[in-house]
Amino acid sequence: MTESSDNGGASKIGGRDPTLRLASDFDVNDHIDxxxxxxxxxxxxxxxxxCHFRTINILTGYLVRRIVPISTEFAIxxxxxxLYKLTGISFKDDSVTLLHCxxxxxxxxxxxxxxxxxxxxxxxxxxxxxxxxxxIVTSLGQDAVYAVDVYPTGTVTRFLLDENFLNQSTTDDSxxxxxxxxxx
Numbered sequence: 001m002t003e004s005s006d007n008g009g010a011s012k013i014g015g016r017d018p019t020l021r022l023a024s025d026f027d028v029n030d031h032i033d034x035x036x037x038x039x040x041x042x043x044x045x046x047x048x049x050x051c052h053f054r055t056i057n058i059l060t061g062y063l064v065r066r067i068v069p070i071s072t073e074f075a076i077x078x079x080x081x082x083l084y085k086l087t088g089i090s091f092k093d094d095s096v097t098l099l100h101c102x103x104x105x106x107x108x109x110x111x112x113x114x115x116x117x118x119x120x121x122x123x124x125x126x127x128x129x130x131x132x133x134x135x136i137v138t139s140l141g142q143d144a145v146y147a148v149d150v151y152p153t154g155t156v157t158r159f160l161l162d163e164n165f166l167n168q169s170t171t172d173d174s175x176x177x178x179x180x181x182x183x184x
Contacts, residue, residue: 023051024070031058031139033075038139039064046070058137059144061115079139081146086122086132096122098134110136113145125150 026032030041032055039055046052053066058079084098087106094112099105112119125132125148135147 019076020073021076022070023053023068023072023074026051026053026074031077031079033077033140034064034066036140037064038077038079038142058139058146059142077139079137081135081137084134084136086126086134089123089126096134098136110134110143110145115145118145118148121148121150129153 024046026041026044028041028043032039032041032053034053034055037057038059039057041053041055043054044051049070050067051070051072053064053068055064055066056062057064083101084107085101086096087099088097088108089112090096095108096110096112097106097108098110100107112122122132122134122145130153131151133149133151134145135149136143137146
């Protein structure tokens, strides 16, 4: 893995030079940037000096296949995931209002997902006044819903982000739902 300030005309990601890696150095579950599409490698093999990639676009869920020479350099995109609570849906433009797990800020620049299962879970849970937790993945300046979890009505949801606290025993309250891992 090499850092390069002269990356042969490749665009900067997030205002900095991307980390570049040869096609032959990628493994399963690594992230790779194919033409501005952040993907996760699900299989890769080398044959006759070519790397055969099968990847999934992490923003859309579509399968992406590429065959490239082993000496091709690819950028490694920064990928982050975060949890939000659904607080509103605008059916005019299919946008949703989300409250961050810390409760410090909200977002209204996310849209209902194209995936019909995720979309139905979000809308039905919201219409039934149930707590809906949404997982958002961000990469290459784009956001997408990757997971939705709907909890029973009347439960209090609490976000636990501290690893040490996750290993401790939780309260015996039956109406408290502890959000530990949504999706992936």
